[in-house]
Amino acid sequence: MRGAGQQHPGSEFVFENLSEKFQRVFKTLRGEAKLTEENMAEVLREIRLALLEADVHFQVVKQLLENVRTKCQGQEVWTSFSPAQQVVKIVRDELLELLGGTTARLKFAPRPPSVFFLTGLQGSGKTTTAGKLARWLQRGGHHPLLVSVDVYRPAAREQLAVVAREVGTPVFAGQSDARPVDLALAARAEARNKGCDVLLVDTAGRLHIDEELMAELVELRDRMEPTEILFVADAMTGQDAVRSAEEFHRRLNTTGVVLTKLDGDARGGAALSIRSVTGQPIKFVGTGEKYDNLELFHPDRMTSRILGMGDVLTLIEKAEEVIDRQKAEDLERNFRMDRFSLEDFREQIRQARRMGPLSQVLALLPSVGPFRNVPKQDVDDKALVRVEAILNSMTAKERVRPEILNGSRRRRIAKGSATTVQEVNQLLKQYDQMRRMMRSMSGRMGKKALSQFAASAPGA
Amino acid sequence: MIQTLFGSPEAKPGLLERFQKAVQSTRSSLVSRVEDLVRGKTEIDAKLLEELEETLIAGDVGVGTAQEVLEAVRGQVSRGQLQEPSRLKSAVKAELLNILKQTADGLPRTVVPPVVILVVGVNGTGKTTTIGKLAFQLRAEGKTVLLCAGDTFRAAATEQLEIWGERTGCEVVKQRPGADPSAVLFDALTSAKARQFDYIIADTAGRLHTKVNLMAELEKMRRTSQRIIPGSPHEVLLVLDATTGQNGLQQARQFTGSAGITGIVLTKLDGTAKGGGVIAIARELKLPIRYVGVGEQKEDLLPFDPEQFIESLFS
Ligand SMILES: Nc1nc2c(ncn2[C@@H]2O[C@H](COP(=O)(O)OP(=O)(O)OP(=O)(O)O)[C@@H](O)[C@H]2O)c(=O)[nH]1
Numbered sequence: 001m002r003g004a005g006q007q008h009p010g011s012e013f014v015f016e017n018l019s020e021k022f023q024r025v026f027k028t029l030r031g032e033a034k035l036t037e038e039n040m041a042e043v044l045r046e047i048r049l050a051l052l053e054a055d056v057h058f059q060v061v062k063q064l065l066e067n068v069r070t071k072c073q074g075q076e077v078w079t080s081f082s083p084a085q086q087v088v089k090i091v092r093d094e095l096l097e098l099l100g101g102t103t104a105r106l107k108f109a110p111r112p113p114s115v116f117f118l119t120g121l122q123g124s125g126k127t128t129t130a131g132k133l134a135r136w137l138q139r140g141g142h143h144p145l146l147v148s149v150d151v152y153r154p155a156a157r158e159q160l161a162v163v164a165r166e167v168g169t170p171v172f173a174g175q176s177d178a179r180p181v182d183l184a185l186a187a188r189a190e191a192r193n194k195g196c197d198v199l200l201v202d203t204a205g206r207l208h209i210d211e212e213l214m215a216e217l218v219e220l221r222d223r224m225e226p227t228e229i230l231f232v233a234d235a236m237t238g239q240d241a242v243r244s245a246e247e248f249h250r251r252l253n254t255t256g257v258v259l260t261k262l263d264g265d266a267r268g269g270a271a272l273s274i275r276s277v278t279g280q281p282i283k284f285v286g287t288g289e290k291y292d293n294l295e296l297f298h299p300d301r302m303t304s305r306i307l308g309m310g311d312v313l314t315l316i317e318k319a320e321e322v323i324d325r326q327k328a329e330d331l332e333r334n335f336r337m338d339r340f341s342l343e344d345f346r347e348q349i350r351q352a353r354r355m356g357p358l359s360q361v362l363a364l365l366p367s368v369g370p371f372r373n374v375p376k377q378d379v380d381d382k383a384l385v386r387v388e389a390i391l392n393s394m395t396a397k398e399r400v401r402p403e404i405l406n407g408s409r410r411r412r413i414a415k416g417s418a419t420t421v422q423e424v425n426q427l428l429k430q431y432d433q434m435r436r437m438m439r440s441m442s443g444r445m446g447k448k449a450l451s452q453f454a455a456s457a458p459g460a
Numbered sequence: 461m462i463q464t465l466f467g468s469p470e471a472k473p474g475l476l477e478r479f480q481k482a483v484q485s486t487r488s489s490l491v492s493r494v495e496d497l498v499r500g501k502t503e504i505d506a507k508l509l510e511e512l513e514e515t516l517i518a519g520d521v522g523v524g525t526a527q528e529v530l531e532a533v534r535g536q537v538s539r540g541q542l543q544e545p546s547r548l549k550s551a552v553k554a555e556l557l558n559i560l561k562q563t564a565d566g567l568p569r570t571v572v573p574p575v576v577i578l579v580v581g582v583n584g585t586g587k588t589t590t591i592g593k594l595a596f597q598l599r600a601e602g603k604t605v606l607l608c609a610g611d612t613f614r615a616a617a618t619e620q621l622e623i624w625g626e627r628t629g630c631e632v633v634k635q636r637p638g639a640d641p642s643a644v645l646f647d648a649l650t651s652a653k654a655r656q657f658d659y660i661i662a663d664t665a666g667r668l669h670t671k672v673n674l675m676a677e678l679e680k681m682r683r684t685s686q687r688i689i690p691g692s693p694h695e696v697l698l699v700l701d702a703t704t705g706q707n708g709l710q711q712a713r714q715f716t717g718s719a720g721i722t723g724i725v726l727t728k729l730d731g732t733a734k735g736g737g738v739i740a741i742a743r744e745l746k747l748p749i750r751y752v753g754v755g756e757q758k759e760d761l762l763p764f765d766p767e768q769f770i771e772s773l774f775s
């Protein structure tokens with residue numbers, strides 16, 4: 001706060017401060033017109049680290065960054081993003097595309113019972129997921145039957161029996177010394193008898209390099225002709241995910257993936273690795289040990305989890321929501337054509353404000369990386385509000401042709417916006433200076449002029 | 461009904477194919493490429509170091525640890541201590557070995573029996589199986605072992621341990637499902653003390669390290685152990701799955717905080733995963749790796765061999 005008698009205490013200081021921050025976030029005003037090797041380098045380095053720390057397979061990371069680099073090169077920096085934000089956005093879009101659609105369809109057989117397999121490495125969560133899926137199917141009006149063909153692990157079949165009891169679905173117990181194929185065949189007959197329309201087959205955990213057990217699965221598949229062969233994978237899996245997933249897929253033609261244990265803090269980059277090598281959709285995720293903890297896979301959530309830049313992504317999404325691309329482009333064109341009107345300026349302020357309080361928007365930025373120097377506190381939105389109020393009090397005609405603003409019009413505007421005539425004058429004076437500057441410079445510098453304008457817009 | 465609940469996925473096949481190809485090419489050639497470089501080149505260059513970094517990352521060593529190790533080696537190169545590319549790999553190995561050797565002393569102190577071993581870890585890593593294998597080893601040494609079915613949560617966890625008890629000739633102390641694990645442990649401890657068992661090995665339910673109340677439950681088990689047998693638990697083993705990536709370090713940190721880990725068992729090394737994450741754990745927490753699991757049978761538990769482990773990262 002400054003001296004008494006001031007109509008808007010501290011406004012000049014606040015606005016300068018604010019616009020400086022504003023300018024840093026929306027580097028549209030900074031004058032980097034194109035994405036280049038240089039302005040992308042730092043953010044790409046960080047993205048590489050983020051992806052590797054998230055356990056995305058290093059070769060997948062390499063390929064991904066290559067794609068992103070090609071996509072980015074020479075791209076115009078959009079009005080609403082900084083180069084770094086724009087690169088993150090492109091990476092995000094790439095991840096979203098790679099991870100596939102939002103939800104996946106389970107395939108049922110034309111003639112019931114449909115047979116679904118749960119396969120995967122030891123301890124990944126197959127038996128638990130079988131229980132979860134049984135519940136899921138029940139809720140969808142199906143009548144699943146469970147069967148365990150894990151004749152190896154101690155108490156594996158007992159485990160599924162307990163699971164079935166807890167979920168409230170029938171389970172086929174079978175002979176204690178039966179072979180997996182015989183168990184499965186008998187279970188299918190039982191499903192038919194009982195009128196169960198889905199048979200969920202819980203298989204023993206096995207290593208992808210275990211020739212004998214992989215061959216057993218192949219035989220099981222050939223005899224049972226499942227419509228779904230789900231690869232159940234632990235979200236904590238590291239670089240090895242590509243090998244196991246690929247081998248299971250190669251041998252069995254898996255139809256989808258269930259990613260378990262996502263309730264922990266693993267970033268889950270394995271999702272990306274697995275998806276990359278198998279091409280199969282991630283159909284469900286496991287988010288706990290309870291039978292209700294099964295959810296559809298959401299690529300957007302997974303993307304921000306893997307990138308670990310949730311805050312930046314939120315910011316980008318917010319920006320995307322509010323910024324009408326066409327308007328942004330119009331604005332760009334007007335810059336170049338030296339026709340940046342007060343109307344355009346108002347539009348830009350509006351877009352910024354629609355993202356929420358500026359302080360909140362700034363707080364979304366991470367405190368590491370390219371945004372580390374952006375101050376996160378002490379941002380006052382009031383000055384911006386007043387500038388917008390002034391602009392709002394003008395008629396559209398006045399905004400497009402400010403030269404018609406005579407004394408009486410200015411008084412009206414000041415009154416209408418609860419500001420002073422001096423403030424209105426100052427805004428117009430600086431707008432004028434800026435326009436003159438813009439005229440003498442090319443588009444790039446024009447943007448800089450705009451930022452200077454913003455930085456010195458009305459004080460008391 | 462269900463069918464209509466689901467939309468349809470499908471990514472561009474072109475994109476996926478490219479990824480598949482990329483991954484495949486590394487798989488087949490990464491190691492040999494490093495070998496070629498090492499043999500063929502006469503000067504250590506950035507490219508060679510990058511290949512080494514990739515080898516380490518591929519083994520789940522982690523990009524941070526990999527970079528630090530390579531930085532140390534790079535230092536040797538720039539000081540002129542290392543000029544031969546053929547010696548680069550052994551310098552990296554030495555650096556890694558050094559980290560593994562700076563862990564706490566691996567030998568358990570001599571204690572008055574029963575020796576209490578608590579086995580903890582996240583879900584599905586191989587705790588119960590490891591207990592079976594450990595019991596088998598101890599029995600082979602002529603020790604008496606009492607097993608404690610401390611996982612009262614997971615379906616048929618007790619039955620699973622009981623089968624291991626039968627296989628190894630060990631008694632199992634248990635209660636009904638849903639019982640307080642500390643109460644089961646209490647029973648087992650008092651029984652082992654009264655009947656003078658040499659060892660008691662307690663199973664615990666798998667739990668993610670992020671679940672605060674489940675971690676508190678472990679703290680309670682620890683306190684129970686301490687109360688009944690002062691100085692115990694003598695060994696708290698964290699069972700880590702070798703297929704786990706960078707999350708392993710976080711697991712080790714959190715379990716050390718709540719359960720006071722004294723050593724690590726690295727399971728499932730019979731697969732293709734390298735388990736390189738334990739290097740960062742050894743470096744930061746100085747936790748020794750006691751055993752490695754190499755299969756599902758009772759014999760499949762081996763003492764940890766650092767040299768062999770490091771060697772396997774490069775093969
Ligand atoms: N936190 C959490 N735990 C899970 C999830 N899914 C499974 N689990 C736990 O992971 C452990 C292993 O699960 P199982 O269902 O027995 O795994 P499996 O793949 O059948 O194991 P094997 O048959 O031995 O190969 C159990 O402790 C489960 O409770 C999940 O989504 N979140």
Ligand SMILES: Nc1nc2c(ncn2[C@@H]2O[C@H](COP(=O)(O)OP(=O)(O)OP(=O)(O)O)[C@@H](O)[C@H]2O)c(=O)[nH]1
Nearest residue numbers: 122123583584585586587588589666728753754755
């Ligand atoms: N290949 C291989 N499989 C192993 C190894 N150790 C355990 N397993 C398997 O991994 C799966 C999980 O083992 P468990 O001992 O049930 O794991 P856990 O940690 O007790 O699991 P929860 O109690 O559910 O958390 C089982 O299928 C075991 O047979 C190993 O060293 N190698």
Ligand SMILES: [Mg+2]
Nearest residue numbers: 126127150156
């Ligand atoms: Mg199972």
Ligand SMILES: [Mg+2]
Nearest residue numbers: 587588611617
């Ligand atoms: Mg267990």
